[in-house]
Amino acid sequence: MELNATTIPLLFFVFVLAMFLGVELIKKVPSQLHTPLMSGSNAISGITIVGALIASSREGGTAIATLLAVLAVLFATINVVGGYLVTDRMLEMFKTKAKDGGKP
Amino acid sequence: MNPQLIRGLGYITASIFFIFGLKMLSSQATARRGNRISAVGMLIAVVTTLTAMEDIRWFWIVFGAGLGCVVGVLAARLVKMTAMPEMVGLFNGFGGLASLLVGWSEYHGKWAAADPVSLFTTVAIFLTVLIGAVTFSGSLVAYGKLSALIEGRPILYKKQNLVNAFVLGAIAALGILFSVQKLDQLSGGGYALVYLELIAIVVLALVLGVLSTIPIGGADMPVVICLLNSYSGLAACAAGFVIGNNVLIVSGSLVGASGLILTRIMCKAMNRSLANVLFSGFGSAVGVKAAGYQGQANPIAPADAYLILEAAHNVVFVPGYGMAAAQAQHVVRELGELLHDNGAEVRYCIHPVAGRMPGHMNVLLAEANVPYEMLVEPPDVNPTMEMVDVAIVIGANDVVNPAAKEDQASPLWGMPIIEVDRARTCIVLKRSLNPGFAGVDNPLFFKSNTRMLFGDAKASIASLVSEFKQ
Numbered sequence: 001m002e003l004n005a006t007t008i009p010l011l012f013f014v015f016v017l018a019m020f021l022g023v024e025l026i027k028k029v030p031s032q033l034h035t036p037l038m039s040g041s042n043a044i045s046g047i048t049i050v051g052a053l054i055a056s057s058r059e060g061g062t063a064i065a066t067l068l069a070v071l072a073v074l075f076a077t078i079n080v081v082g083g084y085l086v087t088d089r090m091l092e093m094f095k096t097k098a099k100d101g102g103k104p
Numbered sequence: 105m106n107p108q109l110i111r112g113l114g115y116i117t118a119s120i121f122f123i124f125g126l127k128m129l130s131s132q133a134t135a136r137r138g139n140r141i142s143a144v145g146m147l148i149a150v151v152t153t154l155t156a157m158e159d160i161r162w163f164w165i166v167f168g169a170g171l172g173c174v175v176g177v178l179a180a181r182l183v184k185m186t187a188m189p190e191m192v193g194l195f196n197g198f199g200g201l202a203s204l205l206v207g208w209s210e211y212h213g214k215w216a217a218a219d220p221v222s223l224f225t226t227v228a229i230f231l232t233v234l235i236g237a238v239t240f241s242g243s244l245v246a247y248g249k250l251s252a253l254i255e256g257r258p259i260l261y262k263k264q265n266l267v268n269a270f271v272l273g274a275i276a277a278l279g280i281l282f283s284v285q286k287l288d289q290l291s292g293g294g295y296a297l298v299y300l301e302l303i304a305i306v307v308l309a310l311v312l313g314v315l316s317t318i319p320i321g322g323a324d325m326p327v328v329i330c331l332l333n334s335y336s337g338l339a340a341c342a343a344g345f346v347i348g349n350n351v352l353i354v355s356g357s358l359v360g361a362s363g364l365i366l367t368r369i370m371c372k373a374m375n376r377s378l379a380n381v382l383f384s385g386f387g388s389a390v391g392v393k394a395a396g397y398q399g400q401a402n403p404i405a406p407a408d409a410y411l412i413l414e415a416a417h418n419v420v421f422v423p424g425y426g427m428a429a430a431q432a433q434h435v436v437r438e439l440g441e442l443l444h445d446n447g448a449e450v451r452y453c454i455h456p457v458a459g460r461m462p463g464h465m466n467v468l469l470a471e472a473n474v475p476y477e478m479l480v481e482p483p484d485v486n487p488t489m490e491m492v493d494v495a496i497v498i499g500a501n502d503v504v505n506p507a508a509k510e511d512q513a514s515p516l517w518g519m520p521i522i523e524v525d526r527a528r529t530c531i532v533l534k535r536s537l538n539p540g541f542a543g544v545d546n547p548l549f550f551k552s553n554t555r556m557l558f559g560d561a562k563a564s565i566a567s568l569v570s571e572f573k574q
Contacts (some may be wrong), residue, residue: 003224003225011350021361021363023361026126029129029130030131033135035124035192036139037144037463038234038329041126046125047340049351050149051347053153053157056168057160064209064216068209070168072206074169077201078198078399079199079202079485088136089181090470092298
């Protein structure tokens with residue numbers, strides 16, 4: 001997106017609304033789920049991979065700019081893939097427990 | 105279709121998936137599906153980005169993403185459940201590093217081309233680099249502390265806050281100098297200098313991340329992990345402002361806000377302010393020494409502990425970091441089942457800040473297949489604590505320390521605790537009488553209704569289990 005006097009306020013608008021939404025979404029989480037919630041939201045913060053992809057292929061980008069961006073792709077991918085898998089692994093255990101729920 | 109339109113629609117779809125995913129993560133029944141939905145959202149965001157890009161450097165992208173996938177999959181598959189806190193901390197650090205690199209790469213491109221850059225963009229780059237670097241080095245320190253690679257106790261030195269303030273001030277000053285430069289109007293010397301300013305900001309921010317995390321003790325780690333999680337979201341958000349990308353801003357701020365909420369929940373559970381956690385070096389060796397409780401601890405042998413448990417009708421387990429360290433969750437579940445078969449009501453009371461990560465104990469007990477319904481929170485147990493025959497404290501310390509209610513001089517004063525000292529009998533499993541991670545003495549050990557079962561938690565519980573089976 002071109003950054004100018006029209007788009008910049010829009011970006012802030014999106015930012016503020018998303019902050020409020022984030023607070024409302026997480027307000028009532030049972031403490032049992034704090035860990036999966038944290039590692040799940042941690043995986044979402046790997047969204048920076050989008051920025052890394054864009055930066056890696058910028059036209060006329062110098063070698064160093066590309067190298068930095070490729071490193072960013074690498075680390076963001078670890079964050080995303082590892083984060084989602086670890087969360088899934090944790091929640092899988094919670095699932096088994098729900099199945100045995102009938103047992104006291 | 106117009107690539108702008110494809111991108112807009114794709115990013116909105118991804119954001120909807122993230123929002124639903126987070127919403128579903130906050131309920132037991134839907135959590136796993138929620139996580140998968142959020143992962144699909146991520147896939148949509150990545151595919152959309154690639155679709156709308158021209159001249160993609162495929163080789164490099166496949167190289168970076170491929171290697172990242174291999175490392176991520178291996179790390180996630182191989183990590184032990186007990187090592188989960190440090191793993192999450194490390195992934196978080198990588199997220200921060202990625203944002204730092206994105207900001208840097210963007211700036212390098214603009215710098216090399218001497219592009220005219222607006223003040224808005226340079227400020228956003230400054231913030232991305234700053235928050236990303238603090239997240240990265242702070243998470244590495246947290247990782248080191250959690251995996252016991254470095255000293256877990258708070259590391260304090262004189263004038264610590266002064267040094268931190270100086271580093272922060274230097275970063276702010278450099279940030280202003282860096283942001284006001286107009287790249288297309290700079291001459292030779294100034295042109296090189298502005299890049300050096302960026303490097304200096306990165307280095308100082310990395311130092312700041314280390315300095316602000318080392319004084320925080322192991323028991324406060326849940327707060328720090330939450331806070332760093334929030335930072336990594338804000339770093340992604342700032343990167344979104346650099347490249348003018350909505351999906352980064354939305355997802356980054358969702359994570360930032362949720363991390364802040366969790367941080368607040370953790371602080372509340374300890375009855376402390378965030379500032380107090382961050383700046384006080386809580387529980388440090390050089391900190392205030394409370395009364396220095398003296399008295400006679402009553403040791404007990406497993407055979408005698410068995411006799412007490414055998415006669416109990418109402419048992420509450422209170423797990424803490426010691427259970428994780430001894431990997432005792434499976435034998436604990438076994439003992440719980442035996443007690444239940446013996447006719448006792450068995451519950452597991454989990455303090456919000458027990459362990460090294462929010463919800464740490466819940467994850468471990470879930471791994472050991474302890475039914476969800478048996479897990480309770482302190483307010484469920486405290487009012488009826490007199491009815492509890494035996495409270496078994498497994499490697500928990502500060503969260504059961506009665507000094508929080510009795511001793512105004514104690515650093516724990518005012519923290520909501522699990523009041524096991526009011527149970528009829530309290531059996532404490534512990535290696536020694538040494539104070540806990542926070543370094544605060546615990547008068548619980550010297551109460552007349554407390555029995556100390558010394559030794560490794562796993563071995564002690566296992567011997568109780570074998571007593572029951574005989």
